[in-house]
Amino acid sequence: MNWLIQLLSVDSVARTVILLGITGSVGIALGKIRVFGVSLGIAGVLFAGLFLGYLKLTVDVHVLEFVREFGLILFVYTLGLQIGPGFFGSLRSRGLLLNAFAGAIVLLGVAITVYWIGSGRVELPAGVGLLSGATTNTPSLAAAQQALKQVGAPDNAAVIQGLAYAVAYPFGIIGIILTMLIVRAVFRIDVKSEVAAAENAQQPAGNKPATRNFEVRNANLVGRPLSKVPGLANSGVVVSRVSRNGVVEVARPDTQLRLGDILHVVGTEAGLDEMRVVVGAEAEVDLKTIPGPVTNARLIVTRSAVFGKEIPHIEIFTEYNVVVTRVTRGGLEFTPTAGLRLQFGDVLMVVGEAPRIEQVALAVGNSNKALNSPQPIPFFLGIALGVIVGSIPLVIPGLPAALKLGLAGGPLVVAILLSRVSNTGPLVWYLPTNANHMLREVGITLFLAAVGLKSGEKFVEILLGGNGLSWLLYGAVVTIVPLLIVGLLARAWKKINYSELCGLLAGSMTDPPALAFAQQTTGSDAPAVAYATVYPLVMLLRVFSTQLIVFLLYKAAGA
Numbered sequence: 001m002n003w004l005i006q007l008l009s010v011d012s013v014a015r016t017v018i019l020l021g022i023t024g025s026v027g028i029a030l031g032k033i034r035v036f037g038v039s040l041g042i043a044g045v046l047f048a049g050l051f052l053g054y055l056k057l058t059v060d061v062h063v064l065e066f067v068r069e070f071g072l073i074l075f076v077y078t079l080g081l082q083i084g085p086g087f088f089g090s091l092r093s094r095g096l097l098l099n100a101f102a103g104a105i106v107l108l109g110v111a112i113t114v115y116w117i118g119s120g121r122v123e124l125p126a127g128v129g130l131l132s133g134a135t136t137n138t139p140s141l142a143a144a145q146q147a148l149k150q151v152g153a154p155d156n157a158a159v160i161q162g163l164a165y166a167v168a169y170p171f172g173i174i175g176i177i178l179t180m181l182i183v184r185a186v187f188r189i190d191v192k193s194e195v196a197a198a199e200n201a202q203q204p205a206g207n208k209p210a211t212r213n214f215e216v217r218n219a220n221l222v223g224r225p226l227s228k229v230p231g232l233a234n235s236g237v238v239v240s241r242v243s244r245n246g247v248v249e250v251a252r253p254d255t256q257l258r259l260g261d262i263l264h265v266v267g268t269e270a271g272l273d274e275m276r277v278v279v280g281a282e283a284e285v286d287l288k289t290i291p292g293p294v295t296n297a298r299l300i301v302t303r304s305a306v307f308g309k310e311i312p313h314i315e316i317f318t319e320y321n322v323v324v325t326r327v328t329r330g331g332l333e334f335t336p337t338a339g340l341r342l343q344f345g346d347v348l349m350v351v352g353e354a355p356r357i358e359q360v361a362l363a364v365g366n367s368n369k370a371l372n373s374p375q376p377i378p379f380f381l382g383i384a385l386g387v388i389v390g391s392i393p394l395v396i397p398g399l400p401a402a403l404k405l406g407l408a409g410g411p412l413v414v415a416i417l418l419s420r421v422s423n424t425g426p427l428v429w430y431l432p433t434n435a436n437h438m439l440r441e442v443g444i445t446l447f448l449a450a451v452g453l454k455s456g457e458k459f460v461e462i463l464l465g466g467n468g469l470s471w472l473l474y475g476a477v478v479t480i481v482p483l484l485i486v487g488l489l490a491r492a493w494k495k496i497n498y499s500e501l502c503g504l505l506a507g508s509m510t511d512p513p514a515l516a517f518a519q520q521t522t523g524s525d526a527p528a529v530a531y532a533t534v535y536p537l538v539m540l541l542r543v544f545s546t547q548l549i550v551f552l553l554y555k556a557a558g559a
Contacts, residue, residue, distance in 0.1 A: 016059045020067065023049045023449040042516040043173050045445050049452015050170065054460055058453045068450035069407050074443025075512050076408050077383055078436045079528060080415025081429070095533050098504050101490050102534035105508040106541045108482035109135055110549065116474050117553055122164075122467075124553055125157040128546045129164030130471060134478035136172040136511040139406040140542040141165050147550035166455040167468055168475025175479035176514040180502050180521070183487045187498075191522055194498040198526040209326050209335050212272050213287055216261040217280025227253035235274050237267025238335055240325045240351040241287045241294055248292045250321050250352050262287060266325040267335045293353045296325075301346040302365030307423045308341050316363045322352035344428045345371060374435045378427045382418055386411025408510065409539050416532065444516050483508070498522070503530030508538055 007014060024045055031044025052058070109131060117127040125148060132141035141161070148157045184191070216222075221229060226239055239251040241264035249255075251263065264287040265275055276282060288296075301307075306314055311324050326349035327336050342348075348364065350357055390410020405413060418429040431439075461468075483505055490496040496504065502518035507530060518527040 011060060016063055019052065019057055019059060019453065020446065020449050023052055023453060024445040027449065027452075028445065042441075042444055042448065042520065043177065043513050045448035046170065046173060046452045046513065049449045049454075050456040050459055051452075053453045053456015056457055058457055061454065064450045064454045067446050068454070071443045071446030071448075071450065072408055072512065073383060073387065073411050074439055075447060076443075077386055077411040077415045078431065078440040078443065079512070079515075080412045080532070081382075081419045081431050082436055082440070082525065082528065084416040084419025084532075097494065097496075098500070098530055098533050099537050101486050101496075101504055102508040102538050103541060105482045105486045105505075106135075106538060106545065108485060109478050110545045112478050112481060114549060114553065116478075117549070122471070122474060123160065124550065125153065125160040126164040126467070126471060128549055129161035130168045130475040131478060131546060131549070132161075132542075133165035133168030134172045134175070134475040135509045135542060136169060136176075136513075137509065137539075137542045139404075139408065139510075139539065140546040142406075143543045144546035144550055147547045148554075151550060151554045153550075153554070163458070164471050164475070166459060167471045168478070169451070169455065170459075171472065171476045172479050172509065173511060173513050175476060176483060176505055176509055176511055177517050179480060179483040179487050179505055180514075180518060182484065183491055183501065184498065186488065187491055189498045191498065195522050195524040195526060198497045198499040198524065209266050209333060210269055210272060211264065211266050211288070212276070213283040213285060214263050214265060214276055214279040215281055215283040216257050216259055216263065218278065219259065221257045221279070222259055223256055225253060226251055226255045226257065229257070229278060231274055231278055235267065236271040236335055236337060237265050237275055238323065238325045239263050239265050240296075240323045243285070243287050243290065246290075248287050248290050248294050250294055250323060252321060264288065271335075294351065295354050295357070296349060296351045297354075297357050297361070299348045299350055299357075299361050299364050299366045300368065300371055301342050301344060301348065302367045302370040303363065304344075304423070304426050304428075306342050306364055307344060310339060310341055311336050314342075314363075316360055317350075320352065320356035320359050322350050322356055322360045325349050325351055344423050344430050372432050372434070374432055375428045375430070378418075378429050379431060381427070382414060382429060383411060385418075386414035389414050405539065408512075409536065412532070412535065444512055448513055479509075497526070499524050499526035500530045503527030504534060507531035507534040510535060510539055510542060 007018070027045030027048035028042070029044070030048055031042055033044075058064070113127050113131040116122045116130070117124055122130065128144040128148075129141065132138070132144060144161060145158050148161070183189070226232070226242075232239070242249050242251045242255055243262040243264075244258065244260075262283045262285060263279060265272060267275070311317060316322075317324065324336050326333055327340065328347040328349075329343065329345070342364075350360065352360070387407060387410055390405040390407050390413075392410075393404055404410075421429060423429060486508075487501060487505055490501055490504070491498075499518075499522045502522065503515065503526065506512075506514035506518055506527065515527060515531050519525060
């Protein structure tokens with residue numbers, strides 16, 4: 001056993017990996033333990049790290065810093081890829097309201113911190129450290145440190161700030177989770193029904209395609225080609241089959257209509273209603289149930305040759321007389337409209353004769369293997385682009401340090417944008433769901449393990465001695481009071497959906513562990529959309545606020 005004792009006592013790569021592995025596995029197991037139906041979730045990793053750190057089972061501080069930041073980058077980048085397709089739509093519909101509530105949480109926390117400092121309860125360095133830790137926002141911690149240097153604060157100011165941050169940080173996570181549970185209990189929320197409502201709300205209204213069969217009774221349509229039917233081009237519907245004299249064929253743009261023809265039409269309910277008025281009346285027969293050579297199939301777009309092309313400009317569909325009736329992208333199903341460009345991973349519902357569909361399948365790829373195989377080059381390139389964007393300095397007149405999105409904001413913003421692009425030439429930014437989920441869990445686990453191992457050694461000492469207990473109390477107030485006020489108000493006043501509210505609370509603190517807890521608790525990705533909606537504004541407010549507190553209160557506080 002001497003070799004094992006030596007392995008755990010001597011700082012090495014093997015020891016670092018072992019401690020991170022133990023922290024992650026024990027923490028995840030701890031997070032699954034339920035007490036009165038409530039579990040810590042992914043936050044259990046933080047407490048496992050604090051315990052091991054308290055036992056002095058820690059590693060080099062520089063290594064932990066790398067692990068923490070790299071884990072955070074992995075988490076936010078994969079998160080951005082996941083929620084990106086629905087981000088901009090959410091921003092247009094609910095963004096102003098969500099950001100208003102998130103901004104209120106930030107400003108309330110700043111007001112409480114200013115009161116602690118102004119009343120002499122805490123020193124300025126400790127105050128800004130408490131604000132950063134209580135809101136689990138590391139970039140604001142770094143910004144405040146730069147501001148302290150700018151105003152000529154003593155060297156120990158940064159140390160005091162860091163200790164206050166470490167004391168307040170754990171309850172910063174607990175406070176967000178506690179607020180979610182309190183709101184749930186106060187309003188007796190049924191999580192399953194809330195999740196269902198949130199996911200339905202994210203679906204475009206009336207956009208899910210339906211099918212109907214219409215009989216041509218309008219004499220004005222006789223002899224007119226299908227492509228010239230009034231209103232068809234802009235109605236959002238697609239005619240996929242035509243039945244004439246009992247024979248079902250694939251509908252073509254040049255198919256000339258006759259009285260008695262039966263058309264099988266796919267589209268939105270509103271579009272179908274408009275077509276019924278133009279064509280004639282609903283038929284009593286469903287063309288899909290009539291045996292014949294015409295069939296349908298689902299094809300996956302995986303071939304780079306068709307990426308970015310509009311369906312009418314892909315000649316093979318016309319050549320083989322195959323009609324695309326529906327497209328599924330990002331979990332949403334809709335009828336193809338003019339200008340729609342195909343992206344990697346799109347699922348096409350097509351109608352045609354089986355042999356011809358097979359030829360079209362070869363042209364679009366239709367490869368499950370390609371869909372489920374990660375693309376490592378775009379993944380690492382995307383992370384690098386995210387870090388570069390996060391490092392771009394944004395110079396604001398009057399501030400001593402340039403603002404930056406940082407290692408969390410940069411990768412998140414880049415991932416959201418890349419998820420909208422889907423592909424750039426041969427580079428496919430799409431990440432398979434299983435790979436995305438695995439990397440996301442690894443990232444957040446590494447982040448929390450590093451934070452816990454780094455803070456655990458001195459955490460109990462600081463907590464029980466000196467100003468530790470008062471710092472803990474003041475930080476807890478900064479955490480939970482703004483969250484409770486805004487959380488209860490948002491639910492009671494604006495009836496914000498619980499899943500959305502959880503993402504709002506986590507985003508207002510720019511706290512990935514709280515978001516992970518919200519997603520695990522609700523079993524939905526709905527919180528992630530609200531999180532990403534408020535994140536950019538909140539990050540800027542957090543960075544601005546700690547700097548401004550230092551600039552405005554340094555002399556007044558006598559620091």
